[in-house]
Amino acid sequence: MSIVIENVNCSRNNYAILHDVSLQIKKGEVMGLLGPNGAGKTTLIRLIAGLARPDSGRILVAGENTAGRSKHFRRLLGLVPQENNFESELTIEESMICYARLYGLSNPRQQVAAICDRLQIGEWRQKLPDKLSGGTKRRAMIARAMLPEPEILLLDEPSVGLDPDMRQEIWQLLRFLQEVGKTVLLTTHYMEEAEALCDRIAFLRGGRLLYTGTCKGLGRYISPDSGMTLEDAFVELSHGPLMQEVS
Known part of the structure; x- marks a missing residue:
């Protein structure tokens, strides 16, 4: 398994966000994390990325406990948040070179150029973020996350706010990541996105995992x-009466 989540509970300011969540994600799998707003999806992504710690339970990424956040762990996993967090005063290339240096990558300029060409954003890498379309910025964020060649990618609402053409471009990119063997966990509110991309889905509501299985x-x-x-x-599952959780 790429990701193992065991009996995770998480609260903030005395408010319970996740309740006894357990989930396993296979290597090379695309898993969709679904649920209404406030279900705990982004919190779970942050816990997997090691940006926060659960109150109890544990999370393993490629066998390594996220609580440690070792240098090896940080290179195992790439995180693409929902919000654009490129530095506004730097070009895409400059920002990515800084990121590559933080990871201690050799030849950062060459590696940035290579990943930009690979993900087809090479012609835009000299531009500032506010000069790019939403879809191109999202591709650039995915390219940045892939710089250290992570095994696992976490994407929070990867195509939110994009027009249909841009969304299709992001879908093609995610299919490419699957083809090259990456494990992908993505949150989404688009049901057609889940059906088009995900091998399995996990449905959260009120911080509880209610369903794990296929879209159908x-x-x-x-x-x-x-x-x-x-x-x-x-x-129905977002607003109807709660049922027994199922795997």
């Missing part, structure tokens, strides 16, 4: 004979 299986889980679409199932 979610509709059958809620109503076996209804032929329910994933979007209908999402709405």
